[in-house]
Amino acid sequence: MAFEIESLFTIIGEAVVYFAIFLFIIAVLGSLLIGYSFKTERFIFPNFMLFSIILLETLVKALFRFVGMDDSMVDDVGIALKNKISMRKFRDTPLDxxxxxxxxxxxxxxxxxxxxxxxxxCINCGSCEIGQAKKSAEELGxxxxxxxxxxFIRRLVRKHKPAAILGVGCMTEVKAGLEMCEKLNLFGVGLVLEKAGCVSTVLDWDKFYEFIEFDGHA
Ligand code: SF4
Structure with a gap:
């Protein structure tokens, strides 16, 4: 009996080790693909990359730090992948x-x-681009x-019951916003600020107009 329990523990122990090695290999492959995608802006095996980011984010980021690379690349590629997956559904959603x-x-x-x-x-005072961008987007619907x-976002989502959301913010906010959309079954896309901070942040407005499909003739 003691022998059977001992061999059971040995089997479980080996299974755990093999599983850990398997996860490590997934994390290494995911990291290589993420690094490549970040540099080339080409997504190879996007579902595999997203799987490695969602499941093994901490390990993948640790690998990036281990080789002296900026681990924010992981979030960057994760957001780009989620945008890629949701964009078609976002654009199929009625504008209102x-x-x-x-x-x-x-x-x-x-x-x-x-x-x-x-x-x-906003009273569209002309001191920043938000006024014009808001007007253009509202003209589209x-x-x-x-x-x-x-x-505010959670309250406004409850009130207006959208089917799709475009959120602009820093990396952390956009990541949290996309996770919220997934939980609420909304099609979420996110645009990360070029320069984050507490005031006078910067957005790539060309990208914004591209996201909302505003061609300047609404
Ligand atoms: S958001 Fe920008 S455009 Fe709107 S009122 Fe403020 S400064 Fe003016």
Whole structure:
């Protein structure tokens, strides 16, 4: 009996070791593909990459740090992959069922907008690009909000019941926003700020207009 228990533990021990080696190989392969995709902007085996990011994020990031590379590449590629997967569904969604969220830090530092239950009320004063971008997106049919934080987003999502969301923010916010969309079964796409921070952040506006398919003639 003691011998049987001992051999059972040996089998379990070996299985754990093999499983750990298997996960490690997945993480190494995922890391190589992520590094390659980041450099070339070409996605090879996107589902495998996403699988390795979702399941083994900590290990994949540790491998990046181990070889002296910036582990934010993992988030960058993860967001690009999720955007790629959701973009078609996002664009198939009727425009009046799509919401756009801008972070308040993207406004000009002297922004005259006032806070309301629907976020900052932009008056399109011309001091930053948000005014024009909001106008263009609303002409297309989007609902657009400038929000001070994620609690506003959750409340506005509950109120307006969108089917798709475009969120603009820093890497951490966009990552959290896409995870929220997955939980709520919404088609989420995210645009990461070129320069993050608390004030006067920077967005690649050409990318934004490309995302919302605004060709300047709405
Ligand atoms: S355009 Fe809108 S968001 Fe930008 S500074 Fe003026 S009121 Fe604020």
């Amino acid at each position: 069922k799509r919401l756009i969220f801008f972070p308040q830090c993207l406004r000009a530092s002297a922004c005259p907008s006032k806070l309301s239950p629907e976020g900052m009320q 989007y609902k657009v909000f400038i929000v001070p934080g994620s609690s």
